[in-house]
Amino acid sequence: MIEVKQLTKEFSIAKNKKLTVLNDVNLVIEDGDIFGIIGMSGAGKSTFIRCLNLLERPTRGSILIEGVDITKKKGRELLSLRKQIGMIFQNFNLLMQKNVSKNIAFGLEITRVKDYKIPGISDEDYKKLGFFKKRSLKKKEIGRRVDELLKLVDLEEKKYEYPSKLSGGQRQRVAIARALATNPSILLCDEATSALDSRTTESILKLLKRINEETKVTIIMITHEMNVVQKICNKVAVLDKSEIVASGYTREVFSDTSSEIVAQLLGGGEE
Numbered sequence: 231m232i233e234v235k236q237l238t239k240e241f242s243i244a245k246n247k248k249l250t251v252l253n254d255v256n257l258v259i260e261d262g263d264i265f266g267i268i269g270m271s272g273a274g275k276s277t278f279i280r281c282l283n284l285l286e287r288p289t290r291g292s293i294l295i296e297g298v299d300i301t302k303k304k305g306r307e308l309l310s311l312r313k314q315i316g317m318i319f320q321n322f323n324l325l326m327q328k329n330v331s332k333n334i335a336f337g338l339e340i341t342r343v344k345d346y347k348i349p350g351i352s353d354e355d356y357k358k359l360g361f362f363k364k365r366s367l368k369k370k371e372i373g374r375r376v377d378e379l380l381k382l383v384d385l386e387e388k389k390y391e392y393p394s395k396l397s398g399g400q401r402q403r404v405a406i407a408r409a410l411a412t413n414p415s416i417l418l419c420d421e422a423t424s425a426l427d428s429r430t431t432e433s434i435l436k437l438l439k440r441i442n443e444e445t446k447v448t449i450i451m452i453t454h455e456m457n458v459v460q461k462i463c464n465k466v467a468v469l470d471k472s473e474i475v476a477s478g479y480t481r482e483v484f485s486d487t488s489s490e491i492v493a494q495l496l497g498g499g500e501e
């Protein structure tokens with residue numbers, strides 16, 4: 231279970247000037263949930279998800295994973311906690327110069343920032359995500375795990391292909407396999423289907439649902455696509471102007487006709 235308590239995040243934007251992006255956010259996410267975080271552009275969704283794996287340090291409040299407050303952790307303890315949290319991104323962020331197998335093995339191998347630069351991720355985030363650590367598995371074990379993951383995401387026949395030869399959906403499958411390599415209990419999805427067409431989105435959602443059922447991984451996804459939330463998320467929270475204004479079972483939140491923001495989001499009023 232993830233318990234977010236009184237989470238506040240402020241950014242310093244000028245001398246003596248702060249921007250409050252998350253204000254006293256409280257949320258409980260149960261094990262095995264597929265939990266959607268929705269809201270208008272600028273509501274604070276990305277910041278929230280980045281706080282969950284401490285890519286951003288909250289200004290105040292706590293984030294408890296299985297009762298352990300991760301905001302209190304540093305160094306090695308933090309790195310090992312982060313192994314419990316995988317993340318996928320809108321633009322897949324694969325290593326274009328490495329084949330599928332190597333991309334998936336990435337988080338399991340000794341990695342050096344200068345050898346493996348993931349596009350779109352800053353060096354700092356990159357280290358924080360744990361892509362910079364000692365190999366904990368033998369080569370043979372890594373190979374076995376990669377094969378398991380290829381099977382899980384239905385990409386066995388693309389094992390030695392390079393990302394440039396893959397479709398968007400296949401690239402996201404590789405990214406999902408990479409994110410799951412260390413067996414995390416939580417998978418964070420940052421607009422994971424936003425760059426995909428509707429048919430491919432459908433197949434990625436099916437895959438995420440199957441993985442959720444098979445591995446019991448808790449999935450937290452931020453998205454601006456309400457149909458994605460309706461299809462896959464059992465629960466949802468609505469962020470509006472830095473605060474959670476509604477949360478609960480998706481069908482209940484979406485059928486609350488008194489909520490202006492929900493009506494706006496469902497009506498496609500964003501962007």
Ligand SMILES: Nc1ncnc2c1ncn2[C@@H]1O[C@H](COP(=O)(O)OP(=O)(O)OP(=O)(O)O)[C@@H](O)[C@H]1O
Pocket residue numbers: 241242243249251269270271272273274275276277278454
């Ligand atoms: N590092 C930062 N420094 C200062 N302000 C920031 C920083 N990161 C985000 N913000 C601001 O925080 C607010 C919320 O941003 P965030 O990216 O979390 O919103 P969002 O809901 O994910 O938006 P979108 O749907 O457009 O991606 C924005 O006003 C943004 O400019």
